[in-house]
Amino acid sequence: MALPALLLPLLLAAAASAAGDGCRSGCDLALASFLIARNQNLTYIAELFAIRDYRSLGPYNPQYPNLDFIPADATVNVSFPCGCRSLPREPAATYLAGSFPYLVRSGETYDSIAAHFSNLTTAAWLAATNTYPATNIPDTGVTVNVTVNCSCGDPGVSKDYGLFLTYPLRDGQTLAAVAANYSFSADLLRKYNPGMDTNTSGLVFVPVKGQHFYLLLCDPNCGQFSSILGF
Numbered sequence: 107m108a109l110p111a112l113l114l115p116l117l118l119a120a121a122a123s124a125a126g127d128g129c130r131s132g133c134d135l136a137l138a139s140f141l142i143a144r145n146q147n148l149t150y151i152a153e154l155f156a157i158r159d160y161r162s163l164g165p166y167n168p169q170y171p172n173l174d175f176i177p178a179d180a181t182v183n184v185s186f187p188c189g190c191r192s193l194p195r196e197p198a199a200t201y202l203a204g205s206f207p208y209l210v211r212s213g214e215t216y217d218s219i220a221a222h223f224s225n226l227t228t229a230a231w232l233a234a235t236n237t238y239p240a241t242n243i244p245d246t247g248v249t250v251n252v253t254v255n256c257s258c259g260d261p262g263v264s265k266d267y268g269l270f271l272t273y274p275l276r277d278g279q280t281l282a283a284v285a286a287n288y289s290f291s292a293d294l295l296r297k298y299n300p301g302m303d304t305n306t307s308g309l310v311f312v313p314v315k316g317q318h319f320y321l322l323l324c325d326p327n328c329g330q331f332s333s334i335l336g337f
């Protein structure tokens with residue numbers, strides 16, 4: 107199905123820039139590659155990302171015909187809105203990320219919280235994006251914002267991609283290995299991920315090709331999806 111012309115401005119205009127270069131606006135949708143740990147299941151992962159029903163992840167995981175039977179140690183694509191946010195202590199510094207409320211339990215640290223998120227965030231990044239100092243997270247009933255970086259694309263690189271997968275390099279992987287695995291041009295992937303050429307850890311942003319994917323349009327507060335369009 108052809109993408110209705112109406113939607114194109116929505117996809118492209120939102121494509122501010124990669125995380126870190128500052129942003130003016132976000133985009134409705136980004137994906138994150140989540141490696142499921144032994145003690146996790148999809149219900150739990152959906153909760154982490156404030157997704158009401160894990161079954162809504164079906165369209166982003168065409169490899170799994172049935173989301174109720176996913177082995178541990180598998181990766182699952184999680185969807186989230188990618189917003190333009192600013193650092194609490196430096197409001198002019200903007201970045202693109204999803205932000206998910208996490209209810210802190212007694213004794214937790216940014217390290218232990220980040221550990222639930224499959225290397226999609228780090229303790230240092232949680233400390234930078236929350237008002238509580240790392241050494242002084244209140245123990246009772248507070249939430250911290252778990253921040254997962256994302257990209258809406260970069261018209262300066264290519265106007266063809268508006269949906270990106272946040273992918274944590276795993277087991278010493280490089281950008282080139284990720285490009286090969288997703289059958290994507292390594293050159294283009296480098297352009298979307300400046301400074302990550304030889305890195306073997308950290309996040310990379312992988313453009314997602316259209317044909318198997320769906321655009322979920324959310325209502326203004328992204329609480330509920332109002333329509334689904336395949337493209």
Ligand SMILES: *[C@@H]1O[C@H](CO)[C@@H](O)[C@H](O)[C@H]1NC(C)=O
Nearest residue numbers: 125126201227228231255309
């Ligand atoms: C997220 O992006 C910001 C801005 O580019 C960067 O400083 C931070 O290290 C990134 N966080 C992670 C976990 O990669």
Ligand SMILES: *[C@@H]1O[C@H](CO)[C@@H](O)[C@H](O)[C@H]1NC(C)=O
Nearest residue numbers: 145146147148149150151174
């Ligand atoms: C998923 O994990 C939660 C604990 O995190 C558990 O309560 C729930 O029963 C599990 N669900 C399934 C279907 O295994």
Ligand SMILES: *[C@@H]1O[C@H](CO)[C@@H](O)[C@H](O)[C@H]1NC(C)=O
Nearest residue numbers: 166167168169170181183314
């Ligand atoms: C997750 O998305 C990527 C990028 O589009 C795709 O290659 C991969 O097959 C998807 N994973 C699953 C489990 O379907």
Ligand SMILES: *[C@@H]1O[C@H](CO)[C@@H](O)[C@H](O)[C@H]1NC(C)=O
Nearest residue numbers: 141143224225274276277307
């Ligand atoms: C996260 O990264 C660490 C260090 O690279 C690695 O040991 C661990 O297995 C990774 N965890 C996940 C869930 O990818």
Ligand SMILES: *[C@@H]1O[C@H](CO)[C@@H](O)[C@H](O)[C@H]1NC(C)=O
Nearest residue numbers: 194235236237238249250251
């Ligand atoms: C989490 O984000 C909200 C909305 O941006 C903000 O009001 C709140 O102060 C943040 N919480 C922390 C602990 O930084």
Ligand SMILES: *[C@@H]1O[C@H](CO)[C@@H](O)[C@H](O)[C@H]1NC(C)=O
Nearest residue numbers: 139180181279283284287288
């Ligand atoms: C390749 O991509 C698939 C689909 O996302 C993923 O399940 C697999 O772990 C990846 N393998 C490597 C070596 O990156």
Ligand SMILES: *[C@@H]1O[C@H](CO)[C@@H](O)[C@H](O)[C@H]1NC(C)=O
Nearest residue numbers: 300301302304305306308309
């Ligand atoms: C890549 O690794 C280098 C060396 O460890 C580090 O200085 C740089 O910040 C990393 N790049 C990104 C984008 O994280």
